[in-house]
Each structure stands twice: as C-alpha cells, then as structure tokens.
Amino acid sequence: MQHSDPEITIVGGGLVGLSVALGLLSAGRRVRVLDGADGDARASQGNFGLIWGQGKGWNFAPYANWTMDALAAWPGFARQLKELSGIDVALDQSGGYEFFTDSAEMAGFAAQLEQQAAHLNDRASFEILTGDDLRSQLGGIGPKVVGASFSPRDGHVNPLRFLRALRCSVHVLGGCVTMGATVSTITPQPDGGFLLTLANGQSLGAEIVVLCAGLGSTALARGLGFETQVRPQRGELLITEKLGDRLPFLSSTIRQVDEGGIQIGGTKAETGMDDSESLDVMAGLARHAVTVFPALEGVRVVRAWGALRVMSPDGYPVYAKSAAHPGAFLVTCHSGVTLAPLHASVLAEWILNTSPTPDMEAFDERRFALSHAA
Template sequence: MQQRTPEITIVGGGIVGLSVALGLLLAGSRVRVLDGADSDARASQGNFGLVWGQGKGWNFAPYANWTMDALDAWPSFAQKLQELSGINVALVQSGGYEFFTDPTEMECFKAELDQQAGYLGRRASYEMLNGDDLRSQLPDVGAKVVGASFSPRDGHVNPLRFLRALRCAVQAMGGRVTMGATVAAITPQPGGGFALARADGEVTHTEQVVLCAGLGATTLARNLGFITQVKPQLGELLITEKLGSRLPFLSSTIRQVDEGGVQIGGTKADAGFDDHESLAAIAGLARHAVTVFPALADVRVIRAWGALRVMSPDGYPVYAKSAAHPGAFLVTCHSGVTLAPLHASVLAHWILNTSPTPDLEAFDECRFALSHAA
C-alpha cells in the first residue's frame, strides 16, 4: 500500500504564507492554509507592491544575494502565476529610482549601494545621477531634488491582484485555503505531529506546521520553541485619483499602479499595533511627492491608510526549524512581495529537505541568541 504524503499546514494566508504553500504544492506536498480574520493586522493588504533590491542587504551579504536571486526569478514566477490563476499581476521591472533632496543622505545611500555591490559582484547594477543628469532624463522632476540612484532591476506589481493570484494558484494546485480560521494554540503531540486549536473551538491535526502569520505568530512561535520576537512598524500610504497619463518613473515612495492611481508612501514609525494614519504623516507624504514631482500638486488624494510591517529584531528574514519540535517551521519577513519567487521554490525545498540550501543558514534565528537581539 502506497504511503500517503504527509500534510503540511500553513498558519497565515497572506503573501508569505501563500507563496510558501504554492512552493510546497508544486513540490508535490499536500497543503492546507489556515488564514485569520479580516480584522487582523495584514501587511499583505497594505503593502506597496515593490519588487525591489536597491540597498537591501547592504550590510548583510546573504540578504543582498537572496534579494538579487528573487529579482532574477520574478519574470518566470509571474508567468507561472498567470498560468495557474489566470491573473496578470502586472509585473513591470524596467528600473526604479531613489530620489534625494539632501546631499548628505544621498552620499550615505551611495556608500550603502557600494557596499551592497561588493557582495553582489557582477550582478550589481546601479548608477548615481546628480540633479542635472536626472532632469535631463526626467525633465519634470522638482528643482529641490539634488539627485537619485537608479537600478534597472527594480520594479513593482499590483499588490492586491498578486495576493488574489497566489490564493487562486494555491487552490488550482489542490491546496485547501480556509478563511476566518484563527489559530489560538498549537500543541506538539507525543507521537509526532501537531494539534491546532482554532479560536472557534475546532481542533485539527497536521504532520507539519509552518508559521507564516506575521505579527500573529509570536505566541504560537514561542510555544514551539522559537525565540524570534517580531514587532510592528507602521507605514502610511496615500493613493490618488486615476490619471490618464502615465507617471514617467517608478520610485520606492511614488509609484503608479496599472489601474492609473498614484500610490505614495514611505513612512516608518514605532506605533505598536495602532495602524491608524495621522494627518501630520499624511501631509508629509504629500509634500514629499510634490517636491519630487510638482505636477502631482493638482491631483486629488482619494484614500489614505496605515499598515503594519512585520519586522524581525535585525530587519532581515527568519527561516527557522524547531529543534524542540521537529516538523515545526517559522517563516517571517517584511519583503514578502520581493522574495515571493524564492519562498515558492527554494524555501519550499528547504522545508521538505529535498535540496541543499546552505545560504539559508544565515537566516536562522540562532543569530538572535548569539547577539541577544531577540
């Protein structure tokens, strides 16, 4: 009698959880995804949709290379998603800018890019543009912008469409996705596997469990022997009315979604679990956008919101296997969009232990125990 493939339960149905689920399904696993309530803090529904590498891992070589691997993998990943889901996530990877109004900040960022390039070698690709050179390319950029960096590898997707495409692709591959299934406790079983107690009182069992619940994973992770303590970081966003003309650039703080609206972001605040936007921060975002691109001054803002990023103690991803409870995994990061192609491939094989992935050792949570950062 043929032995049945063990089931893996993903706790968390956001971009990270669904990407991991898709990778496990493509590798032949049976997968169930338990997603929480709509009222949960959901980074996946409030992110900026960037596929971005500039400056990432400038002081941590494994992350610089991991990010570059993800950028390289995005075109084929987007195509695979469309084949499975029928949804075009609107990937555009034609390059992106970081704009500066402060010469000192620009020099500091250049130093970071230089250090990042030292890790990446020939894969590094960026240039620094002074104000005059920048405006020769983009004549309508504001006079207060002193320069910019540009990388031809950076891009973006439609974030909400991407989330929907992931969910549809997981279901198309036979994965079970249960919405409104908040997991309250996970209990390792004496004979192996885990019991998952849901907030509604239902208890289910699974052979393996992968925690991808972002800010909701802390208590569950601790019960499984993990030490990582994630924390929220508030980011606030604006979106404008739809424009008939196309924005002539993409930046990490100003982007135009494929439907026509301009999304403006960039705040970082320690506000606990309060995701409400503030008038002062929103006004600051608007001023920045108009400084960079004065033509936006007459464009109406139609929506503003705040969302909570998921931050590890050092800001880098955590991929951990529980030593105390084999079969339990913790996956958390704040760059779920950029890293999605690797979460749906390399990371899935790491979970299944079907291929060597030595570089992932750098992302283990043991680094916090050694540095007391957790």
C-alpha cells in the first residue's frame, strides 16, 4: 500500500535516505522518497560494503561511540531487512584487518586505536599483530606486510544487495520512492511546511523535509538555513573474476563478496566531481593486493570504477535541524553502510522528536561555527 499524501519527504534515495525512510515508516509515518537522475553522483552504488569501526572517532568521542552502537545493531538490522524484503544482505561480521607495509604508519594507527579505545571504555576490542604473528594465523600473507590491527566487531555486506533490500523494505512498509525526481528548489511556506519544485516543473508539498541528497545537498541546504558544505572525495575500486576459493581474511582494502569476486579499494583523491578511473591508481591497487596476498597475482580484474564519497568539513556525520525553518533536516555522512541501523532507528526518533529525544547535539553543524570562532 502506498499513501497519496505523505507528510515527510526525503530528498535522496541512496543508502542514507532509504535508511532514514525505513525508520520513519516503521514509526508509522507517511513517507515519500525523491531520488534524482541516473547520472547523479551516487556513493551508494560505488561503496565497499564495509561495516567498520577501527580508528573511527579516535579524536571525536561521540563518533567513536555512535559507530560502536551501529556495529552492535547490525545483526538485528540484517534480520529486519530479510523479514521485510526477503533479501539476505550477506552480513559477515566475523572481524577485519588493517594491513600495513610501513612500520611508522602502523605505529601511528595503533596510537589512534588506543585513543579510540579510551573513548569506548570496555566496548573497545582490537589487537595489534606483528608480521610474523599474522603469517602464523593467516597462511599466504606476503613478506612485506609488517603487521596488522584486528577487530572482531568489523565486517561487511553485499553492497548492491543491501541497497536493493532497503528499497524493497521501504516499499513493503508503504513508502513511495520516485525515481528520476530531481529537486530544483525547496521553498519554506509562510504557514509552515515546504514546497518542492522538481526539474520537470512539478510541485509537491511536504510538512517535513529531510535532505539526504549527498553531494546534491549543499545547493538545496542554503535555502533552508543550513550552512554545511559537503565536498566530493574520489575512491577507486577493482573487481576481480569470481573465485571458488575463499580469502582467509577481510580487510578495509581487500574483501571478497559472498558471490566470489574480490573488491580492492581504499584510495582517496580530491578531484572535484571527476569520478573517472585512473590507470596509475588502479595499478597501485593491484600492487597493494598482491603485496598483502601474493596468491592474487594471477587473478583477472574484470571491472574498475571510481565513485565519490560525501565528506563534511571534518569528515564526521552532520545531523542538523533548521532553526530558521522548523521541519527541515539535514542528514549527511560518509559511512552510510556502517551507520544504517542507527539511521533507521535512533535518527528517525530524533527527527520525530520522540520522548526521550535522542541527543544528537555533537553532530549538529554548529560545531563548525564554534571551531572557526575558537
């Protein structure tokens, strides 16, 4: 069943927008999701599928704890998606590694993990392994790997199946998802609510508007009183042929999906809106994979692509309510997969101002103004 008069309109139908929609629908609200054009930059279709906590929030305690809450919520969230959509997102949360070939870099990351652990108290769980320890545990790790960190809480899902499960779940709960609906302007109305004008000239009304449009949010946010400006950051991926043998590990840069193919990634580049692949970066990814696990040397690469991450000024999520125009919300983050269970629960409660209202003050955009003032 779909409602013809949704009270909440979500602008953006990627992982973040759909997760928020799922939470609002589960709370009994009428929700419409407006998704943009096929050619829009879409982080949701280029992500690595990681559910990851290592190092996150090492210098920002609220984010460290928010991430840990999300990791703990993932098993139940995966079950919810399976019940609603019938789709198994292939959650594997049996632990993950960060591999290092440089001792100084490894020492620096270990120090960050210690700071992260101080924020998490007894919820922190990681270990540092030397290269020899690592090779004794995982056969086939290359001799140039000097060590690794490991956390038993990290994991991954099948990213495309996850996106499909979210879409199906939103439909099952009565949400209306409109594809190819590019929002040109959002105009606050004198008596409350908002008027959304689409690129095709259509106008839609909404009592509540939630901006989850990723890199498209900045242009719409100013008119609603928001100041946050997000920027693109390009990452590139290699996809190999499907393998019958399973990798003995999951890492933040090398993972094997449940269907057998291996994804290799982890690059970061400030290239504006250019999401094209670059030969030198792809070659570097291949070298990295073979350095970590030499048995991959003969494996064929069948696809490669670039995608744009959505980055706030400090890299952390922004969850903001408009003081100038009540009923307008801005939701933007980079780790849309990891944080999805909380976007579909706690964040929906925050938007609806339930009692007790979740405290999201640490993620408000006012932190940028405060840091500039300091």
